[in-house]
Amino acid sequence: MPTPTETRKSSRKGPTRSEASKAAILDATRTEMAENGWRGFSVDAVAKRASASKQTIYKWWPSIGAMCVDACLALIPDSPDGGRDPQERITALIVPLEAAARTGAGHAVLRVALSAAADDKDAGELWRAWMNRDIRMPMRMLLAELAGKRVIRREFDLDEAIEEMLGPLWHRIMVMKAPVREGFCSAQAAGFLKVYAAS
Amino acid sequence: MPTPTETRKSSRKGPTRSEASKAAILDATRTEMAENGWRGFSVDAVAKRASASKQTIYKWWPSIGAMCVDACLALIPDSPDGGRDPQERITALIVPLEAAARTGAGHAVLRVALSAAADDKDAGELWRAWMNRDIRMPMRMLLAELAGKRVIRREFDLDEAIEEMLGPLWHRIMVMKAPVREGFCSAQAAGFLKVYAAS
Amino acid sequence: MPTPTETRKSSRKGPTRSEASKAAILDATRTEMAENGWRGFSVDAVAKRASASKQTIYKWWPSIGAMCVDACLALIPDSPDGGRDPQERITALIVPLEAAARTGAGHAVLRVALSAAADDKDAGELWRAWMNRDIRMPMRMLLAELAGKRVIRREFDLDEAIEEMLGPLWHRIMVMKAPVREGFCSAQAAGFLKVYAAS
Amino acid sequence: MPTPTETRKSSRKGPTRSEASKAAILDATRTEMAENGWRGFSVDAVAKRASASKQTIYKWWPSIGAMCVDACLALIPDSPDGGRDPQERITALIVPLEAAARTGAGHAVLRVALSAAADDKDAGELWRAWMNRDIRMPMRMLLAELAGKRVIRREFDLDEAIEEMLGPLWHRIMVMKAPVREGFCSAQAAGFLKVYAAS
DNA sequence: CATTAAACGAGACGGTACGTCTCGTCTTTGC
DNA sequence: GCAAAGACGAGACGTACCGTCTCGTTTAATG
Numbered sequence: 001m002p003t004p005t006e007t008r009k010s011s012r013k014g015p016t017r018s019e020a021s022k023a024a025i026l027d028a029t030r031t032e033m034a035e036n037g038w039r040g041f042s043v044d045a046v047a048k049r050a051s052a053s054k055q056t057i058y059k060w061w062p063s064i065g066a067m068c069v070d071a072c073l074a075l076i077p078d079s080p081d082g083g084r085d086p087q088e089r090i091t092a093l094i095v096p097l098e099a100a101a102r103t104g105a106g107h108a109v110l111r112v113a114l115s116a117a118a119d120d121k122d123a124g125e126l127w128r129a130w131m132n133r134d135i136r137m138p139m140r141m142l143l144a145e146l147a148g149k150r151v152i153r154r155e156f157d158l159d160e161a162i163e164e165m166l167g168p169l170w171h172r173i174m175v176m177k178a179p180v181r182e183g184f185c186s187a188q189a190a191g192f193l194k195v196y197a198a199s
Numbered sequence: 200m201p202t203p204t205e206t207r208k209s210s211r212k213g214p215t216r217s218e219a220s221k222a223a224i225l226d227a228t229r230t231e232m233a234e235n236g237w238r239g240f241s242v243d244a245v246a247k248r249a250s251a252s253k254q255t256i257y258k259w260w261p262s263i264g265a266m267c268v269d270a271c272l273a274l275i276p277d278s279p280d281g282g283r284d285p286q287e288r289i290t291a292l293i294v295p296l297e298a299a300a301r302t303g304a305g306h307a308v309l310r311v312a313l314s315a316a317a318d319d320k321d322a323g324e325l326w327r328a329w330m331n332r333d334i335r336m337p338m339r340m341l342l343a344e345l346a347g348k349r350v351i352r353r354e355f356d357l358d359e360a361i362e363e364m365l366g367p368l369w370h371r372i373m374v375m376k377a378p379v380r381e382g383f384c385s386a387q388a389a390g391f392l393k394v395y396a397a398s
Numbered sequence: 399m400p401t402p403t404e405t406r407k408s409s410r411k412g413p414t415r416s417e418a419s420k421a422a423i424l425d426a427t428r429t430e431m432a433e434n435g436w437r438g439f440s441v442d443a444v445a446k447r448a449s450a451s452k453q454t455i456y457k458w459w460p461s462i463g464a465m466c467v468d469a470c471l472a473l474i475p476d477s478p479d480g481g482r483d484p485q486e487r488i489t490a491l492i493v494p495l496e497a498a499a500r501t502g503a504g505h506a507v508l509r510v511a512l513s514a515a516a517d518d519k520d521a522g523e524l525w526r527a528w529m530n531r532d533i534r535m536p537m538r539m540l541l542a543e544l545a546g547k548r549v550i551r552r553e554f555d556l557d558e559a560i561e562e563m564l565g566p567l568w569h570r571i572m573v574m575k576a577p578v579r580e581g582f583c584s585a586q587a588a589g590f591l592k593v594y595a596a597s
Numbered sequence: 598m599p600t601p602t603e604t605r606k607s608s609r610k611g612p613t614r615s616e617a618s619k620a621a622i623l624d625a626t627r628t629e630m631a632e633n634g635w636r637g638f639s640v641d642a643v644a645k646r647a648s649a650s651k652q653t654i655y656k657w658w659p660s661i662g663a664m665c666v667d668a669c670l671a672l673i674p675d676s677p678d679g680g681r682d683p684q685e686r687i688t689a690l691i692v693p694l695e696a697a698a699r700t701g702a703g704h705a706v707l708r709v710a711l712s713a714a715a716d717d718k719d720a721g722e723l724w725r726a727w728m729n730r731d732i733r734m735p736m737r738m739l740l741a742e743l744a745g746k747r748v749i750r751r752e753f754d755l756d757e758a759i760e761e762m763l764g765p766l767w768h769r770i771m772v773m774k775a776p777v778r779e780g781f782c783s784a785q786a787a788g789f790l791k792v793y794a795a796s
Numbered sequence: 797c798a799t800t801a802a803a804c805g806a807g808a809c810g811g812t813a814c815g816t817c818t819c820g821t822c823t824t825t826g827c
Numbered sequence: 828g829c830a831a832a833g834a835c836g837a838g839a840c841g842t843a844c845c846g847t848c849t850c851g852t853t854t855a856a857t858g
Binding site: 435437463515516518525557561564566585595 | 634662708711712713715728756759760765768771773774775784791792794
Binding site: 118194 | 236240315316323330365369371372
């Protein structure tokens with residue numbers, strides 16, 4: 001899962017971006033997110049914890065919300081393969097989110113990142129860009145294929161499908177603050193197939 | 200939909216001066232929520248806009264998050280009756296949320312209130328208390344009845360059911376920031392009945 | 399020597415200015431001036447030392463330079479009477495400055511205040527206003543009287559006279575950073591009478 | 598008036614100090630001094646304006662104060678001869694300062710340089726070293742000679758004499774920020790001769 | 797010549813301070 | 828007698844500089 005904010009490559013003069021500093025900042029960001037929430041999140045605290053300068057933070061991220069989303073995305077692992085079974089292939093799409101949400105820190109970090117994405121323009125765009133690339137596009141291909149095989153109905157709305165797959169996760173994380181059980185994704189995929197089943 | 204934070208009981212007739220102030224504060228709160236988001240929300244701004252003293256605000260609400268949730272809940276109308284059709288009865292449970300989310304201001308206010316509930320202890324408790332009273336309890340009765348009639352299967356998890364009904368709404372409001380179309384609730388209810396259909 | 403920045407009198411609502419806070423700030427200001435010079439002077443350090451909020455400082459002084467000049471002027475005692483002898487009356491005008499400059503802290507504080515007055519618009523105006531009220535105006539009366547008695551010549555330039563009386567003090571404080579010996583004012587007055595002697 | 602900070606001569610390998618860079622830095626320094634004062638003076642701004650690297654600046658000057666004094670001294674022309682008349686010979690000693698102060702930029706640069714000398718150790722030493730070499734030593738010889746001819750009294754304090762000659766200039770530049778009229782030095786010398794006249 | 801050491805521009809970085817804004821508490825005044 | 832107005836300590840905001848530290852390029856003296 002490559003970090004969305006690219007380390008600008010330079011064949012320019014001068015020193016290049018310090019990767020150590022970047023890693024320390026993202027680490028500290030995650031800790032502060034989990035400890036203080038979105039409104040209590042403070043750039044000063046991140047800078048102090050990461051032994052970084054605020055200037056460095058503001059230099060590389062367009063907003064603190066974007067930094068929070070960035071720090072969160074780094075927690076989400078890559079998708080597994082999925083195999084042949086339709087349900088397993090759908091499950092595989094969202095299992096990385098389940099994995100992240102099932103760790104104690106990840107749960108809180110996801111919650112704060114979602115608030116950040118809702119509040120902050122840059123954070124929202126970053127979040128939706130990731131969603132588009134890692135969830136929406138693969139899902140589009142998968143749904144088209146399943147529709148071709150008449151496993152699901154031909155008429156579907158891609159965004160609504162995603163909404164129904166991921167929405168329950170947000171409810172659990174944001175509203176209930178309850179742990180995400182293993183198999184959450186599997187259940188979502190099963191339900192999905194029922195709702196969208198052909199004819 | 201009565202405001203959860205009780206206005207201290209006056210057994211004297213007529214609205215007290217305090218009630219006017221309270222209404223002005225909640226109005227100002229909604230405006231500020233819609234304009235500035237959760238992190239940018241400021242008590243000072245609310246006080247100034249409502250011509251109220253900060254002291255008055257801190258006196259009535261345990262935290263600013265609770266005030267935001269309170270201001271949001273006041274936007275949510277009462278449930279309609281629903282009739283006899285199972286889908287309509289389920290729909291009726293969440294239609295007030297749909298109604299609130301379908302206004303421009305309500306969309307933003309719901310988004311901020313959810314962030315507040317995720318961030319702030321008091322706000323979260325207030326939000327979940329409302330959910331329990333206005334969604335979860337009625338839903339529990341409804342589901343029991345439907346299960347009795349074998350419309351849905353007997354084994355279900357109440358909280359997961361709610362999760363699947365409301366989750367898509369959160370996704371739309373928080374993540375996509377997209378408008379909620381009319382009939383959103385109806386579609387959710389239809390999908391729900393398929394997923395939870397008996398045998 | 400009343401503080402130039404007035405404590406705004408209010409028949410407004412709300413609390414009045416905290417004199418304790420003001421005194422603590424001016425004290426801390428003098429200490430910081432003596433320790434760090436003009437360029438190294440920091441509002442943060444003053445606030446921390448005085449246990450005051452920066453907001454309070456920025457509220458009551460138009461600029462940090464003005465605050466420095468204010469803190470310095472509070473060190474300068476009132477003029478003694480002077481008596482009848484022309485030299486003594488001239489001496490009496492500048493003896494408060496000598497007194498301030500002869501204390502260790504006062505020497506440094508005067509040095510920083512002069513830099514502040516040279517750098518900062520508000521500080522300069524405050525300084526010159528004090529000079530006008532406490533030095534220039536009394537000096538004008540005194541010189542007119544001495545000219546009337548033909549002790550000094552009739553044609554003189556008031557500002558040049560002040561320049562020659564005070565200039566040496568600035569040289570000693572700013573350039574040489576050397577202590578001001580007792581009797582400095584007396585010597586200046588004696589020299590002054592020679593230069594401006596009638597005929 | 599040779600620049601005090603020596604361009605270290607090298608029979609070492611590598612390029613020698615770039616005089617173009619040095620001149621650009623001192624030029625930029627004077628502009629920034631005049632525009633921003635001592636507290637607002639910024640090395641970054643000088644570097645940017647001079648298209649120089651900060652490293653280069655820190656390499657050749659011990660402190661930014663020293664750089665400011667250096668930049669200022671470069672504005673002060675050499676002394677004229679002075680002739681035989683005692684007043685003219687004294688005048689000639691300080692006329693370069695008058696000349697510098699009578700230009701618009703020079704006035705401001707002198708003011709900032711004096712603040713720098715008062716604040717910064719290195720700047721103060723540089724300033725006093727220049728004063729010693731270009732004012733104090735020549736003055737010492739001159740006063741000794743005049744005392745020998747009984748033009749002035751035998752007992753005098755060299756530093757107090759300088760204090761009285763230059764002090765008024767500082768008052769005008771630092772306190773009044775008023776222009777220095779032509780003939781200022783001549784007047785000082787005349788006054789000086791009266792004050793120090795023999796018996 | 798090629799080598800090599802220094803000078804230099806550009807600029808990243810950890811820090812500190814700037815001047816402003818907000819929080820939550822406390823105090824005074826006026827309706 | 829309450830509620831407005833607002834002063835206050837505390838601390839975060841996003842920006843600017845400081846002084847140090849690489850980088851890569853350019854410029855001489857040396858081998």
